[in-house]
Amino acid sequence: MFFTKRDSFLLITLLLLLVVVFLLSIGLGAVKISLDEIFSSFSNFFNGNEFTTLNERIFIDIRLPRSVLSILVGATLAVGGILVQTLFRNPIVEPGLIGTSSGAAFGASFFIVLGNTFAFATNNISLPLIACIGGIIGTFLVFSLSKINGNNNSVTVLLLIGVAVNALFLSGIGFLSYIARDPQARSITFWNLGTLSGANWQAVEMVAFFSISGLILSYFLGKKLNALILGADEASYLGINVNLLKYQVLIINVIMVSVATSFVGVIGFVGLIVPHIIRMISGSDIRKLIIFGSLFGAIFLCFADLVARLLLSPAELPIGIVTSFVGVPVFIILLRKSNYFF
Amino acid sequence: MLTTKNLSVAIANKVILENISETFEAGKITLIIGPNGAGKSTFIKSICGQLKLNQKGTVDYDAEVLSISELAKVRAVLSQNSKLNFPLTVRDIVMMGRYPHFSNYPSEKDKRACSEAIQFFELENFVDRNYLTLSGGEMQRVHFARVLAQIWFSEENKTRYLILDEPLTFLDVHFQYSFMYKMQELAKENNMVIIGVLHDLNLTAKFADKIMLLSQGKVIASGNKSEVLSKENIVEAFKMEPKIHTIENEIFIHF
Numbered sequence: 001m002f003f004t005k006r007d008s009f010l011l012i013t014l015l016l017l018l019v020v021v022f023l024l025s026i027g028l029g030a031v032k033i034s035l036d037e038i039f040s041s042f043s044n045f046f047n048g049n050e051f052t053t054l055n056e057r058i059f060i061d062i063r064l065p066r067s068v069l070s071i072l073v074g075a076t077l078a079v080g081g082i083l084v085q086t087l088f089r090n091p092i093v094e095p096g097l098i099g100t101s102s103g104a105a106f107g108a109s110f111f112i113v114l115g116n117t118f119a120f121a122t123n124n125i126s127l128p129l130i131a132c133i134g135g136i137i138g139t140f141l142v143f144s145l146s147k148i149n150g151n152n153n154s155v156t157v158l159l160l161i162g163v164a165v166n167a168l169f170l171s172g173i174g175f176l177s178y179i180a181r182d183p184q185a186r187s188i189t190f191w192n193l194g195t196l197s198g199a200n201w202q203a204v205e206m207v208a209f210f211s212i213s214g215l216i217l218s219y220f221l222g223k224k225l226n227a228l229i230l231g232a233d234e235a236s237y238l239g240i241n242v243n244l245l246k247y248q249v250l251i252i253n254v255i256m257v258s259v260a261t262s263f264v265g266v267i268g269f270v271g272l273i274v275p276h277i278i279r280m281i282s283g284s285d286i287r288k289l290i291i292f293g294s295l296f297g298a299i300f301l302c303f304a305d306l307v308a309r310l311l312l313s314p315a316e317l318p319i320g321i322v323t324s325f326v327g328v329p330v331f332i333i334l335l336r337k338s339n340y341f342f
Numbered sequence: 343m344l345t346t347k348n349l350s351v352a353i354a355n356k357v358i359l360e361n362i363s364e365t366f367e368a369g370k371i372t373l374i375i376g377p378n379g380a381g382k383s384t385f386i387k388s389i390c391g392q393l394k395l396n397q398k399g400t401v402d403y404d405a406e407v408l409s410i411s412e413l414a415k416v417r418a419v420l421s422q423n424s425k426l427n428f429p430l431t432v433r434d435i436v437m438m439g440r441y442p443h444f445s446n447y448p449s450e451k452d453k454r455a456c457s458e459a460i461q462f463f464e465l466e467n468f469v470d471r472n473y474l475t476l477s478g479g480e481m482q483r484v485h486f487a488r489v490l491a492q493i494w495f496s497e498e499n500k501t502r503y504l505i506l507d508e509p510l511t512f513l514d515v516h517f518q519y520s521f522m523y524k525m526q527e528l529a530k531e532n533n534m535v536i537i538g539v540l541h542d543l544n545l546t547a548k549f550a551d552k553i554m555l556l557s558q559g560k561v562i563a564s565g566n567k568s569e570v571l572s573k574e575n576i577v578e579a580f581k582m583e584p585k586i587h588t589i590e591n592e593i594f595i596h597f
Contacts, residue, residue, distance in 0.1 A: 091427055226441075227441055230426065230438060231421065231424055236391075237419040240441075283429065284430045285430075285434065
């Protein structure tokens with residue numbers, strides 16, 4: 001990959017923006033935390049001392065994991081979008097269209113409403129676990145149904161099946177909300193629009209492990225994925241085992257996105273918008289897209305979470321409302337302005 | 343040399359190609375003609391290993407068994423319609439042709455192959471253009487450059503193969519002829535095996551060293567142009583009576 005001057009400039013800009021947004025995100029919120037408190041909480045934390053103030057505790061146990069999680073999830077969703085768009089050679093695909101998000105949402109709703117009824121041994125990762133399984137089942141349902149007579153069908157068939165399976169899960173979620181008690185229905189709504197309020201270090205560890213390994217693996221598949229832009233036959237004429245590549249990308253994507261979604265709920269549009277905005281700036285080379293896209297996704301989600309926390313402070317908005325409300329107009333304006341052709 | 347033996351293809355119980363045994367020699371252009379639905383593209387896909395599950399018989403590249411990654415270093419294929427849905431520069435697309443030759447970063451040799459292939463097809467003024475803004479003919483020439491960059495240098499003096507499915511689509515008369523003259527030059531000077539599907543019978547007559555006429559999945563005739571382009575063969579394949587003129591050893595056909 002050649003990093004042009006423009007690319008280096010973009011990289012530095014994105015890194016600086018990420019630092020700024022991250023600092024704002026850990027500083028601002030319902031409780032304002034000063035720089036001094038941030039430093040003292042770090043020194044207490046690393047020296048194994050007790051926290052001296054409530055703010056220090058809030059910072060280490062709530063604020064910091066939340067900001068870190070927003071960055072990880074943003075990067076994951078953006079790269080998930082890049083991967084599936086490339087895999088299907090189709091610019092309108094995002095993980096939400098191939099059953100991953102709706103499957104996860106159904107799993108989560110199921111657990112929220114019926115978890116107690118079935119007396120699952122619950123702890124704080126039961127919900128993410130079931131959501132993650134839902135996401136994986138949703139994706140594989142879409143893929144196996146779109147195979148007819150053992151042949152891989154066209155992208156159009158796959159997307160239509162995706163739309164149908166999504167509708168099925170949505171009606172399931174609708175039914176569950178209908179039979180749910182009020183607080184449960186509210187949890188379902190919140191989960192379906194995404195929220196980072198449940199962030200804790202355990203979530204950060206899980207998401208970090210799967211996201212970072214997923215990001216690294218996808219980067220190394222970058223060159224092969226570039227060839228796939230030309231088409232499956234063309235890629236195989238370039239010496240690539242296309243079927244193997246498809247499975248690798250799918251598995252990386254579904255695990256990475258399902259795990260991220262399972263902790264924060266369904267956050268729409270990031271996987272669709274971020275890849276396109278980055279493509280407008282840096283072109284379609286997958287390796288560049290993965291680097292810049294993960295940074296931009298991280299910035300975008302961290303910023304959106306900040307807005308979600310501050311707008312109605314001390315109450316919180318679901319983050320999906322913010323990503324769509326801010327992201328969609330920006331996206332449309334950019335699309336109409338740029339000479340970005342399909 | 344590329345050899346097929348008793349090559350048959352059936353997809354969903356429908357026989358598309360039947361018992362094709364042909365040889366394609368190095369240094370020669372073999373052109374495949376035939377009516378729509380004759381199985382020309384299927385034949386191309388089949389010799390390129392895309393239909394392994396549906397085919398019987400054998401396809402041999404110089405009697406060696408090569409893995410797909412080894413094959414990609416000596417064989418390049420131009421598909422009928424390479425469609426792209428994402429913006430890429432012409433330079434990036436041509437560089438994709440070198441993918442089989444490097445693992446992470448292109449070498450100087452790869453860069454040289456690209457720029458020479460770009461020059462060969464007169465695309466110097468397009469290198470930084472977004473592919474999606476090009477005209478149909480320009481897009482086609484970008485794919486020529488990509489495909490040729492792939493086999494620009496010979497690997498340990500192995501035979502190189504260039505397989506072209508309807509390369510002349512979208513091209514104006516100037517580029518149709520200049521492309522065919524370039525293929526002639528490549529076949530002779532680099533001893534390549536060149537196989538192409540063409541629709542224009544006059545271009546076929548002018549440039550083919552060997553012609554293979556396909557109809558309904560079978561080879562009606564194959565050999566040199568005066569053998570294949572006979573009145574009977576053309577009537578059988580295209581269901582039309584041709585007028586054939588031979589002037590100074592060149593064959594001209596119209597209907």
